[in-house]
Amino acid sequence: KQEVTQIPAALSVPEGENLVLNCSFTDSAIYNLQWFRQDPGKGLTSLLLIQSSQREQTSGRLNASLDKSSGRSTLYIAASQPGDSATYLCAVKEDSGYSTLTFGKGTMLLVSP
Amino acid sequence: GAVVSQHPSWVICKSGTSVKIECRSLDFQATTMFWYRQFPKQSLMLMATSNEGSKATYEQGVEKDKFLINHASLTLSTLTVTSAHPEDSSFYICSGKGGWDTQYFGPGTRLTVL
Numbered sequence: 370k371q372e373v374t375q376i377p378a379a380l381s382v383p384e385g386e387n388l389v390l391n392c393s394f395t396d397s398a399i400y401n402l403q404w405f406r407q408d409p410g411k412g413l414t415s416l417l418l419i420q421s422s423q424r425e426q427t428s429g430r431l432n433a434s435l436d437k438s439s440g441r442s443t444l445y446i447a448a449s450q451p452g453d454s455a456t457y458l459c460a461v462k463e464d465s466g467y468s469t470l471t472f473g474k475g476t477m478l479l480v481s482p
Numbered sequence: 483g484a485v486v487s488q489h490p491s492w493v494i495c496k497s498g499t500s501v502k503i504e505c506r507s508l509d510f511q512a513t514t515m516f517w518y519r520q521f522p523k524q525s526l527m528l529m530a531t532s533n534e535g536s537k538a539t540y541e542q543g544v545e546k547d548k549f550l551i552n553h554a555s556l557t558l559s560t561l562t563v564t565s566a567h568p569e570d571s572s573f574y575i576c577s578g579k580g581g582w583d584t585q586y587f588g589p590g591t592r593l594t595v596l
Contacts, residue, residue, distance in 0.1 A: 373525070405587075412488075412575055412589035413526075458525070462583075469516065470585060472525040 371396045375459055375473035382449055383481055390444040390476045392459030397440050404433050404444050405458040407475065413458065417444070449480045484510045484580045488588035495566055496596055503561045503591045505576030511556035512578030516585065517549075520573045532559050566595045 372395045382388055392402070401420045405413040417426045417433040419442070425434040432445040446453060456477045460470040485508040495501050505515060513534050518526040530546075532538040532553035540546045548570075550562040559578075563570055571594050577585040 378523075410573075410590070410592060413587040415584075415587075418584075460526075469528050469531065470526075472527075474523065474525040477523075 371399075371461060371463060371471045373459055373461055373471050373473035375457075375476050377476055378474065379477040379479075381479045381481065384449060384451060386449050386480075387445070387447050388449055388478070390446070390457050390459075390478070392442040392444070392473055394440045394442075394461050394471075396463075397437050398463070399437065400462040402433075402435055402442050403460045403462070403470070404431075404442075405460065407456045407458055409456075416457075446478075449478075451480050451482050454478055454480050484508075484578070484584075484586040486512075486576065486578050486586045486588040488574075488576055488591050490591060491589060492592040492594075494594045494596065497567050498565055500562055500564045501566055501593060503563075503574055503576075503593075505559045505561070505578070505588055507557045507578040507580075507586070510578070510580050510586075512559075512580065512586075513556060514579040515553055515559040516577045516579070517551060517559075517561050518575045518577070520575060520590075526575060529561075563593065566593070568595045571595045 376391045403418045404416045419435040430447040435442045456475040458475045459473045487506045489504045517529045520526045529544045530538045530540045532551045538551035553559040575590040577587045
């Protein structure tokens with residue numbers, strides 16, 4: 370059974386810092402991996418999706434990398450801002466064609482001004 | 483982008499009552515919709531997968547008689563929590579499967595059972 374782990378569980382940084390969030394998964398046979406943002410009491414916003422054949426994806430200040438063989442992904446946030454404060458969730462889609470996602474517990478990020 | 487709405491956004495009910503949550507895909511047709519629940523500081527856990535016009539497929543450990551799912555149209559799925567109890571209090575999120583097998587998530591519904 371696929372398990373997704375995110376480290377750290379919480380992170381607090383001052384504004385302007387570059388930071389890295391980590392995600393690991395136990396079964397490397399994934400179809401894709403996705404990073405989401407969740408604001409308190411809200412739904413999910415998709416940030417980046419990396420297909421299994423890709424190594425990284427970039428969107429603005431965000432860069433996500435994928436090392437499928439080692440079961441790891443990182444989300445890099447450059448020049449963090451207070452508006453980046455949220456919980457970041459990593460989810461993998463199995464390579465079975467079935468569309469379900471397996472989520473990690475998330476990393477709660479707080480960027481202080 | 484594809485938009486999914488949920489109604490209500492929050493609900494408080496008494497123990498023993500039933501609550502219905504609606505999930506709508508506003509600008510796309512979702513032949514498949516998913517229901518998740520999320521406890522505080524926990525990950526989203528898939529409850530069930532519903533396909534339009536057929537019975538939902540429930541994940542192990544999810545009581546199908548307690549969490550009734552209906553997917554009567556390509557844009558609407560409903561989750562009814564029957565005889566709700568305090569332990570059912572949670573954040574329920576739905577998603578619809580769009581093009582390229584992408585899931586689009588709703589804003590969630592906070593259920594509190596007193």
